[in-house]
Amino acid sequence: MREEKGSPLRPDAQRNRERILEVALAELTRAADAPVSAIAKKAGVGQGTFYRNFPNREALVLEVYRYEMQQVADTADQLLRTRPPDRALREWMDRLAQYAMAKAGLAEALRTTTGRHGSLAHLGHGPVTEAITLLLKANEEAGTIRPGLTPEDFVLAISGLWQLDPHSDWQPRAARLFDLLMDGLRAGAPRGRRT
Numbered sequence: 001m002r003e004e005k006g007s008p009l010r011p012d013a014q015r016n017r018e019r020i021l022e023v024a025l026a027e028l029t030r031a032a033d034a035p036v037s038a039i040a041k042k043a044g045v046g047q048g049t050f051y052r053n054f055p056n057r058e059a060l061v062l063e064v065y066r067y068e069m070q071q072v073a074d075t076a077d078q079l080l081r082t083r084p085p086d087r088a089l090r091e092w093m094d095r096l097a098q099y100a101m102a103k104a105g106l107a108e109a110l111r112t113t114t115g116r117h118g119s120l121a122h123l124g125h126g127p128v129t130e131a132i133t134l135l136l137k138a139n140e141e142a143g144t145i146r147p148g149l150t151p152e153d154f155v156l157a158i159s160g161l162w163q164l165d166p167h168s169d170w171q172p173r174a175a176r177l178f179d180l181l182m183d184g185l186r187a188g189a190p191r192g193r194r195t
Contacts, residue, residue: 017053019043021067024060029102038059054160072099073127076134088142089135091156096128097174101166143191158182 009017023043027034036057037192042051075095079088132151139145160177164170 016043016045016049019105020045020050020053020060021064024064024077025068028061028064029107053133068099070127072096073131076131079082080134085135085142086182086186089139089145089185090178092131092135093178093181094175096158097161097164097170097178101170139185143183144189146188147190149185157184 008014020039024039025035027039027042036050037047039060043050054063072095076088076092076145077090080089081089099118129151132154136145136149136151136154142145156193158178158181161174164173
């Protein structure tokens, strides 16, 4: 989230910003050219509040992407608090897939913005890498996956996800890919526990 120099956002300003991001995600997923005025209206904020948070449309699109990637990353810790490490890892993969397929609806808005501002990779890479690191470390410590895997290894292993057609019945295929990956991660684990 954006921070003012030296001071965090007030609680009401933070709620406004989050509401704008939630509405923007829904509207931009529905239509890449959704008007900023419609997003502000549906979020229940005025144009001034909108532009204080997002000086232009491109800033909004980039922040929606970054915000969503952070939400996906944050679920890793939440899952680890309530599930065994291997179950948390497998469920996190499902959440990542859901995000990846939903993001496909933002493709046109992201493509337009990326064309002007370069790659989007840096916006979500840090939080997602941290989430993967957290999940892999918890599983390695629990003995549920083979030791020595890196986040880069994991990302390469799940890269098939981005080959799936989001307009198809992608869930069963993603589940098969992830189950296969989990079987591979378990091979050579000190404790070969199944989920």
